[in-house]
Amino acid sequence: MLTLHDTATGDVAPLRLRTPGRVSLYVCGPTVDGVPHLGHGRMSLVFDVLRRYLLFTGLDVTYVSNVTDIEDKIIDRAAAQGIDIAEFTATNEALWWEIMDALGVLRPDETPHATAYVDRMIDLVADLVGRGVAYETSDGVYLSVMDVPGYGLLARQPLDSLRAGARVEADEEKRSPLDFVLWKKAKTGEPSWEAPWGAGRPGWHTECVVMSLDLLGEGFELHGGGIDLMFPHHENERAQAVATGREFARHWMHNGWVTMDGEKMSKSLGNFTSLADLLARNDARAYRLLVLRSHYRSPIEVTPDTIADAESGLARLDEVGRRFDLPDLLASGPVVDPGAAGDGSGPAAQPADVDAEAVARFRARMDDDLDTPGALATVFDLVRQANAAADAGDEPGSRRAAATVALLCAALGLRFRSDEGSEVDEASAELVRLRDEARAAKDWARADALRGELESAGWSVEDGPTGTRIRRQ
RNA sequence: GGCGGCGUGGCCGAGUGGUUUAGGCAGGGGCCUGCAAAGCCCCGUACGGCGGUUCGAUUCCGCCCGCCGCCUCCA
Incomplete structure (x- = not known):
């Protein structure tokens, strides 16, 4: 069974399933306010690998990832470009999916949009106000974090400590500087929806609570995203669920930064490389391999050197694919471990043409908090075995090792290069x-x-x- | 100020209280080849510093140094 580091506890623990054999994931998706960058790519790849691995172990996976299509920067940028907000977000979203497809990231089972959930967000805010944990000010409605038991769980800091370090500018009307906005009253010219507190729009932290609980139900297994969402975004989502007495995510998972020269890459620092630029220069699979080569919680440095390094590794895999004429197992979607027991509890007997022992080693690495570097070591060991056996004339042995390479690469979403474009003129x-x-x-x-x-x-x-x-x- | 992470051989990057090595890339030697390429075999003897615990620590504890991050929008 897969174990994962849980941000809420700081421990690596098994995923606790509501229903045996089924697992639901909610992953915070993009705010479509611009072009996707390497950080988005890493997040998408990390969770794509998690999802594919869960499928590989025989679990029935429901994967939901939202699109935030109403937000301050969206409003500002659309206005700056003089175009309609819906057009602006649709353009950015189309680019997002185009790039996700290029990266080999599976489309989510559901992709809720914030603007489609405003009514239900208003209901939630009204509920919170009714319970006395939210209050209205001149510019909006805020959640009172002091009234939420356990606030600070994901930040892994007590409320007092968070308050002491708060860098937000003082707002006389807020009860605590940490209180966050649930509903923003509209200024003239801003897009708005009618609500009991006047026309306005929902705060960012509200959409994910509403959409995850609506689509996955209470106590869904895992909520994830980039580590930058840990606090305050996920903390605040959780606070709203807790304040309404609903069981929220059972497990929290966050992936680490992409860094540039040792510093985090982010929209706010402006030091980001767009995924489109990366894909124009490099094999999309190289980025997946680069992401897989380090643990998902560690920072990864993406430079021309590290990408070139990954491309060299890829060439080694491609060579095996060619030498043994391996099939593209991903052509018909995610692969399931042929030896999977069905409930994700562990490998059973493998078909004779797969190295069961190697698959078991691979799964042991993956089950240990998604140790993809360790899992890849297993794969590259098999590559060497396949080549060595073939060199020694051991046909069955080499075929078996190579077939296992194909299976495990497919489990990770790594496809072998097809020979398209290689037609000889x-x-x-x-x-x-x-x-x-x-x-x-x-x-x-x-x-x-x-x-x-x-x-x-x-x-x-x-x-x-x-x-x-x-x-x- | 509070909280947290990290520091491994040329580079990237796992892992472990001691018996044979993670793995990849680059490099050196060899096999193969007309020469190459691809592949295979062999090689580097690494764990920030100082103490402590221990028969023994890179792995545990303490301190120190350095880097990074969170406490504001951010995947």
Whole structure:
């Protein structure tokens, strides 16, 4: 069974399922106020890997991730560009999904939008006001955090400590500087919805409580997101659920930063690289591999060097894919461990063509708080085994190791490069023919010249027992 | 001020109280090859500093140094 670090307790603990065999995840998605950057990519990849792994172990997974499509920066930027808010958010959201697809991130089962849940958010705010834990001021409605038991759980600090360090500017009307806005009263010209406290829009922290509880129900298994959401966003979501007496997420998971020169990458610092830029320069799979190579809670440094490093590793996997003509197991969706017991409790017997012991090692690493670096070590061990066995003429052994590589890569959402784009044009095929002739005639000078021509045309040249083989570099 | 994380061999990056190594990339040597490429084999003997506990610590404890983060919007 999978264990995960729980932000609420600081411990690594098994996921506690409401219903055996089923698990529900809510992951905070993007605010569509601009282009997605590497940080969004890491978050999406980390949770995509988690989701795929849960599926791999035979669990029935429901994955919900929201889109925040109403928010201050959205309003400002749409206005600055002189376009309609709905058009602005639709454009950004389309880009988001395009990039997620390119990264091989599975679409969520549900993608609730904040603007579609305003009525229910108003209901929640009214409920909180009715319970006396929320109050109205001249500019909005606020939740009184002092009235929420256990506030500070996710920040892992007591309320007093948080209050002492509060950097928010004083607001005379707020009971505590930590009180956060549930409903923002609209200023002229701002988009708004009618509510008992006047026209306005919901505060950011309210949408996720409403949408997660609505779509997944009370006590859903896991709530996740980037570590920057731990406090105050997730703290405040939880506070609202607690204040209304509802059981919220059972488990909290947060992934670490992407850093640039050691500093966190973020919209506010402006030091971000967009995913579109990354994908224009690098194989999308390289970013997945880069993310998998470090633990999800550690910061990762993304530089041209670390990405190039990942691409080299990818080439090694691709070579195995080619050498053993491995199938693209992801072509028909996420893969399930053929030996999975069905309730995620552990591996059962594997088919004879898979190395069951290696799969068990892989799963043991993954079950230990998603130790993807350890899991990858298993995969690369198998790569070496497959090649070594093939070199030694052990056909069944090499096939088995290679098939296991394919299975485990698929479990992680890593696909082997297809040979698309590698069709050999007539001119290049002719060069290959000439080169084979030259080699047969032991005309090495000519053979080397032809290799040079092919290489400068972007081909990688390999001589094998059956003659020259070329592929795209 | 409060709270938290990290410091591993050239680079990235796991892990562990002691018996043989994580793994990847780069590098060196070898096999293979006409030469290469790919692949395989071998190699580096690393755990910030100072103390402590211990038969023994990179792994536990304390202190120190350095880096980073959270307490405001942020994946």
